[in-house]
Amino acid sequence: MELGRLGSRLIVDLSLFKENVKLLKDHFPDQQVLFMVKADAYGHGILEMVEFSIEECGIKEFGVASLSEALALRKSLPEKEFELYVFSDQGLSLKENHELYHQKRIFPVITKWSDLLVFCETPSLKGGPLCLKFNTGMNRLGIDFDAAEEVVSYLKSKGIKEIHHLMSHFANASLSMEKNNRNLWQRERFKELKVSLIGAGLNIRNSSMGNSGALEQGIGAEETHIRPGLMLYGPSSMAPKNKDKTFWNGKIISRLETTILSLRNIKKGDPIGYGSVACPDSGLLAIIAIGYGDGIGTRFSGAHLTHRGIEGQIVGRVCMDMTFVLFPEGTDLKEEESFTIWGSDPVFFGKFSQETGTVPYELVIGLTTRVPRIYQIN
Numbered sequence: 001m002e003l004g005r006l007g008s009r010l011i012v013d014l015s016l017f018k019e020n021v022k023l024l025k026d027h028f029p030d031q032q033v034l035f036m037v038k039a040d041a042y043g044h045g046i047l048e049m050v051e052f053s054i055e056e057c058g059i060k061e062f063g064v065a066s067l068s069e070a071l072a073l074r075k076s077l078p079e080k081e082f083e084l085y086v087f088s089d090q091g092l093s094l095k096e097n098h099e100l101y102h103q104k105r106i107f108p109v110i111t112k113w114s115d116l117l118v119f120c121e122t123p124s125l126k127g128g129p130l131c132l133k134f135n136t137g138m139n140r141l142g143i144d145f146d147a148a149e150e151v152v153s154y155l156k157s158k159g160i161k162e163i164h165h166l167m168s169h170f171a172n173a174s175l176s177m178e179k180n181n182r183n184l185w186q187r188e189r190f191k192e193l194k195v196s197l198i199g200a201g202l203n204i205r206n207s208s209m210g211n212s213g214a215l216e217q218g219i220g221a222e223e224t225h226i227r228p229g230l231m232l233y234g235p236s237s238m239a240p241k242n243k244d245k246t247f248w249n250g251k252i253i254s255r256l257e258t259t260i261l262s263l264r265n266i267k268k269g270d271p272i273g274y275g276s277v278a279c280p281d282s283g284l285l286a287i288i289a290i291g292y293g294d295g296i297g298t299r300f301s302g303a304h305l306t307h308r309g310i311e312g313q314i315v316g317r318v319c320m321d322m323t324f325v326l327f328p329e330g331t332d333l334k335e336e337e338s339f340t341i342w343g344s345d346p347v348f349f350g351k352f353s354q355e356t357g358t359v360p361y362e363l364v365i366g367l368t369t370r371v372p373r374i375y376q377i378n
């Protein structure tokens with residue numbers, strides 16, 4: 001597709017997203033997908049991703065981090081039917097938020113005692129489904145595993161007989177799910193938790209624990225739901241040394257493109273850009289139209305990029321609107337030609353993330369609103 005001169009742009013290929021969903025569903029045919037779309041769908045645009053997920057991929061449940069993310073999503077898709085969970089910043093200490101959860105059909109995931117008390121004491125909340133997240137060893141959010149008995153008696157005293165969705169979260173899913181002791185321990189505790197809650201007479205309608213790293217290793221089929229985020233956008237969340245443990249070969253659904261503004265022949269040691277950084281080699285210097293104003297930070301210096309099969313390296317200091325990429329002398333490049341920073345190749349994406357000192361999660365999320373998101377369906 002010819003996009004003309006739009007400046008730097010992130011092209012989100014929804015057909016690749018659909019393929020990723022299918023690949024995941026092939027491995028988890030019996031699980032419902034609770035798709036994590038916090039942080040503007042990991043930078044891809046929450047409205048478009050949710051709408052497409054509902055209409056084309058049969059996904060009906062979504063997770064965000066804050067009530068404000070949830071409200072914004074409900075507001076932009078008022079006609080669509082889907083379930084929406086708020087995972088971390090629920091704001092339940094504020095009375096005015098309680099009605100919002102009720103009116104907008106948003107589920108707060110309860111992760112601490114104070115919120116559980118509010119939930120049970122507030123009729124509008126208590127009338128809705130109870131989603132409870134336990135801490136099985138990550139020590140981030142979650143009601144402590146050891147408090148399970150106390151939770152049971154409290155719920156019983158309040159006449160609550162069902163947990164709509166029981167959850168926990170892995171701290172080390174990027175490591176082996178079969179060998180890493182902390183993963184084994186968390187899995188074991190979640191199993192124990194379910195047994196003891198059910199044993200105490202509570203009905204557990206739904207449960208989930210698997211985030212991308214676990215799902216990529218085939219772990220998660222013992223629950224009703226899976227909670228993928230990163231993997232559906234393409235990247236693997238496995239640590240590089242554990243890449244052999246994953247079946248995942250999703251495609252990166254985004255392509256970051258910019259333009260070569262100008263070309264300049266350069267000699268080794270010549271000063272370039274701010275700070276007059278000495279160019280590490282002789283070659284052809286491409287000045288591309290993207291910089292830290294777009295989210296390509298100064299730490300990206302040194303990373304390698306491939307343009308039309310030719311490898312170049314980011315050199316000098318990244319500026320707000322421009323970045324230098326050094327190519328071998330005599331490389332056939334043209335001013336004003338389109339330049340792809342990353343495309344659908346997950347191997348390049350993983351390497352680029354490593355070289356830029358980021359985790360794959362950060363790359364798309366880090367792009368600023370100056371970079372328009374453009375949606376494509378093949």
Ligand SMILES: *Cc1c(COP(=O)(O)O)cnc(C)c1O
Binds near residue numbers: 213
């Ligand atoms: C973000 C998040 C996920 C998804 O994590 P990924 O590693 O992106 O798959 C799942 N569960 C919870 C509670 C989360 O916050």
